Amino acid sequence: MNSGELLERSLGYALGSVAGVGSGSLGRGTPCAQWDLGELLGHLDDSLDALYEGLTGGRIGLVPRSDRACGFRTRACAVLGAWAAGPPESALVGERPLDVRVMAALGAVEIAVHGWDVAQACGRPRPLPVALAAELLPVARCVVAEADRGVRFGAPVAVPVGAGPGVRLLGFLGRRDFLPG
Numbered sequence: 001m002n003s004g005e006l007l008e009r010s011l012g013y014a015l016g017s018v019a020g021v022g023s024g025s026l027g028r029g030t031p032c033a034q035w036d037l038g039e040l041l042g043h044l045d046d047s048l049d050a051l052y053e054g055l056t057g058g059r060i061g062l063v064p065r066s067d068r069a070c071g072f073r074t075r076a077c078a079v080l081g082a083w084a085a086g087p088p089e090s091a092l093v094g095e096r097p098l099d100v101r102v103m104a105a106l107g108a109v110e111i112a113v114h115g116w117d118v119a120q121a122c123g124r125p126r127p128l129p130v131a132l133a134a135e136l137l138p139v140a141r142c143v144v145a146e147a148d149r150g151v152r153f154g155a156p157v158a159v160p161v162g163a164g165p166g167v168r169l170l171g172f173l174g175r176r177d178f179l180p181g
Helices: 003-018 037-055 068-084 100-121 130-143 165-172
Strands: 090-093 096-099
Touching: 003 037, 003 068, 003 100, 003 130, 037 068, 037 090, 037 100, 090 100, 096 100, 100 130, 100 165, 130 165
Parallel strands: none
Antiparallel strands: 090 096
C-alpha cells in the first residue's frame, strides 16, 4: 500500500462529498452524533491542518477556520502539494515522532470516513469506493483500540453478511447509516 496514494484517493473522495455543502446546511446533523455539519467540517479542517504541518516538518497544531467548506478545500490542496513535494520521513505528534507513511494512512481513514459522513449529512449518500475502503479497513483495524470506543469512535455495529469493504469499514467505526433507506 502506498500511503501517499491512499491519502490522495481519500482526499479526492472527501472533496467530492464537500462539494455538496451549502452555506445553509452547516447546522444539519451528521452520523457523528456529537457534531453538526459545520462542526464536522471544522474537525476535518483541523485534521488537514495537522497533516499539513506533519508533512511539512512542523509541529501538529489545530487552527480553526471560519469558512468550513472552503477551508477544507484549501487545506486539502495544501496537503496534496506537501505530499507531492516530498514529505519528511517522520513527523512530530506532540513530542513523539511518527513515521509519515503511518500518519498519511491514518489521515486517509479519517478523511475518507468523515467524507462519507459529510455526504450523508448533505442528503447525498456516496458509497466509499470499494478499492479505497478495502485498503482503509486493515489500517482502521490496526489503529482503533478499544479505548477509542465511545470517545473517538462508536462501538462496532453489525453489518450484513457478505457486506463489501465500505460497509464493513463504516460498521467497524460505529456508523449505523450505511444502508440506503
